[in-house]
Amino acid sequence: MNEDVFNASLRKFLKQVGVTSQREIEKAVRDAIDSGKLKGHEKLPAKMVLTVGGVTLSHEVNDEIELG
Template identity: 55%
Template sequence: MNEDIFNMSTRKFLKKVGITTQRELEKAVWKAEEEGALGEGPLKVEMKLSVNGVALDLAIQGEIELS
């Protein structure tokens, strides 16, 4: 395995994940607000990561403040 290639590829993937998930999260929150379904917050969130071929099954939990 080439560590530099692995590192760059991992960073590229994580950048894509960050941009995509932020965009989709924002759209979902704005839609919920428009529909009157958005509570006072914070939003409880969970991100799951699994990797085929590697023993990794990770869940990261947190909260997103609304105000």
Template identity: 55%
Template sequence: MNEETFNMATRKFLKKVGVTSQREIEKAVNKAISEGKLSGNETVKAKVTLELPELNETVEIDGAIELE
């Protein structure tokens, strides 16, 4: 295994995950606020599931996002 290639590929994947996740979170929160489901000062729970199918590995990451 080439450590440098692996490191760069992992970073590229994580950047894609981060950008996409942020966009989707912002979209969902803005929609919920516009529909009156959120007032904009809550803390929203978040959960990400990372799957590596070929390795039969699944990791769940829980967190919270403060809106104010």
């Protein structure tokens, strides 16, 4: 395995996950506030599940997203 290639590819994947996830969460929250479903001061439970094919990996992260 080429460690440099692996590291660069992994970082690229994680950056894409972070950027696209943030955009999607922001859009969903704004839409929910605009529609009246949320008031804008809630704490929202959040869960991210990561799986990688070809290896036995399933990693789950649970937290809250605070709106204000």
